[in-house]
Amino acid sequence: MHSAERLDSGHLPPPPPPPPPSPGRNLPFIGKLKPFYLLSILVLLLAISFSISKTDQFKKLFFLRSNLLNPTVQKQISRNPIYTAPYCVLWMAPFLSGGGYSSEAWSYILALHNYSMNKNPIFNLKIEQHGDLENLEFWEGLPLDMRNLAVELYHRECKLNETVVVCHSEPGAWYPPLFDTLPCPPIGYGHFKAVVGRTMFETDRVNDEHVKRCNLLDFVWVPTDFHVKTFTESGVDPLKIVKIVQPVDLDFFDPVKYEALDLGSLGNSVMGSFSNGEKFVFLSIFKWEYRKGWDVLLRSYLKEFSGGDDVVLYLLTNPYHSDRDFGNKIVEYVEKSDLEEPKDGWARVYVIDEHIAQVDMPRLYKAANAFVLPSRGEGWGRPIVEAMAMTLPVIATNWSGPTEFMTEDNSYPLLVDRMSEVTEGPFKGHLWAEPSVNKLQMLMRHVMRNHEEAKARGTQARDDMMSKFSPEVVAGIVSDHIERIIDHAQ
Numbered sequence: 001m002h003s004a005e006r007l008d009s010g011h012l013p014p015p016p017p018p019p020p021p022s023p024g025r026n027l028p029f030i031g032k033l034k035p036f037y038l039l040s041i042l043v044l045l046l047a048i049s050f051s052i053s054k055t056d057q058f059k060k061l062f063f064l065r066s067n068l069l070n071p072t073v074q075k076q077i078s079r080n081p082i083y084t085a086p087y088c089v090l091w092m093a094p095f096l097s098g099g100g101y102s103s104e105a106w107s108y109i110l111a112l113h114n115y116s117m118n119k120n121p122i123f124n125l126k127i128e129q130h131g132d133l134e135n136l137e138f139w140e141g142l143p144l145d146m147r148n149l150a151v152e153l154y155h156r157e158c159k160l161n162e163t164v165v166v167c168h169s170e171p172g173a174w175y176p177p178l179f180d181t182l183p184c185p186p187i188g189y190g191h192f193k194a195v196v197g198r199t200m201f202e203t204d205r206v207n208d209e210h211v212k213r214c215n216l217l218d219f220v221w222v223p224t225d226f227h228v229k230t231f232t233e234s235g236v237d238p239l240k241i242v243k244i245v246q247p248v249d250l251d252f253f254d255p256v257k258y259e260a261l262d263l264g265s266l267g268n269s270v271m272g273s274f275s276n277g278e279k280f281v282f283l284s285i286f287k288w289e290y291r292k293g294w295d296v297l298l299r300s301y302l303k304e305f306s307g308g309d310d311v312v313l314y315l316l317t318n319p320y321h322s323d324r325d326f327g328n329k330i331v332e333y334v335e336k337s338d339l340e341e342p343k344d345g346w347a348r349v350y351v352i353d354e355h356i357a358q359v360d361m362p363r364l365y366k367a368a369n370a371f372v373l374p375s376r377g378e379g380w381g382r383p384i385v386e387a388m389a390m391t392l393p394v395i396a397t398n399w400s401g402p403t404e405f406m407t408e409d410n411s412y413p414l415l416v417d418r419m420s421e422v423t424e425g426p427f428k429g430h431l432w433a434e435p436s437v438n439k440l441q442m443l444m445r446h447v448m449r450n451h452e453e454a455k456a457r458g459t460q461a462r463d464d465m466m467s468k469f470s471p472e473v474v475a476g477i478v479s480d481h482i483e484r485i486i487d488h489a490q
Helices: 035-050 052-069 071-078 100-119 136-141 144-154 208-216 225-234 294-304 326-336 358-366 382-389 437-449 451-468 471-488
Strands: 087-093 123-129 163-168 194-198 219-222 241-243 268-271 280-288 311-319 348-352 370-373 394-397 412-414 416-421 431-435
Touching (some): 100 123, 100 144, 100 163, 100 382, 100 471, 123 144, 194 471, 219 225, 225 241, 280 294, 280 382, 294 348, 294 437, 326 348, 370 437, 382 394, 382 451, 431 437
Parallel strands (some): 219 241, 280 370, 370 394, 394 412
């Protein structure tokens, strides 16, 4: 790829390594339509002719690219005065995809953008979609100011030798990628001022291939002390590893700003009978995968509570390499288990499998009385910190990522019974935690009965988020490290 051409955000096979570009050459995001854009349009037209399902997928991709390439938007942006810094940070992440890496990347960009308005750092920000497929529903659910910022940062230009690239994804997406995605760094190593990887793992180690990829980079940012330890023990050069915690948007996740979402209009009843009475609402948010401990949650909840308890469990979930038939999966799990239905019936369980726009997420947290997530391993745990920012009492597994921010004073850390071996998937052979079913039962009942204590821990949780993980605090940490990277590379 010639450096004068636009770096595309589509999912194409990685290009062969180009000849080294001239040191001062620009890295633009705007240019003429390349041949593969014309091919994309042709494929779109063919998809419309052949099938509805293909049409929907191609429309999504075409829509997203069109938004970011809209020349009208470009002209409007060019009229807006922006601070011009001598260096650039190209942040490549799944900004348009949703999910953990997406929300984390957005939290950094928003924090750094606001920080730059006051501090005038020595670098400008630029973003590029990388690491996952675009999601139209996620894009449309973003607040308008975030979408406008995305377009603005996407259209900025950088010079290769004045740019620090941040590859914010799992290492399999780094150059050369192991699957279809825009590689990061986009034209291979050696052309930029520095290349930083931002990643994490949910198990006790990093596999050999990813260790090699980490050691190719100048620095590897990880979010917690847990990851510093596991990455180092796995063979990543400790001199490359830097702990950079995640920020949480405390202005957006502020409970005093919102009215609770009407849960009666959301979700499908899976277990238990309908009730109009006042209920204590437990909320859990996760991808539907074994790692998230949905089986532990259901077993604990259904063992501890029954239809006679004034309680309900809401699960906001989405597919992860599976279909969306979550209700039947839950019923099948219960039927195959040794759980016995109480005399007064099962406690109520609802599943929300529809998309909840990002702008409505604070209202969803506001509708709950407590948040619970007994996962087997977390890179960080964004729903956990979002719930804590919303002053919810939180019950979550006391292992991996959440150990960075959960304490006995601000939450209810869940005891781990033992470590177990991962039996399938890319982490096969690794170890992760098995949270205690019995302890989770006790904690859920305790939080329900001890309202004042739970409320106090929720209040402390928000205070801790503000003092340690606010956008201002974390943006300062990130900005200082980037400036050290630039100074060292002079």
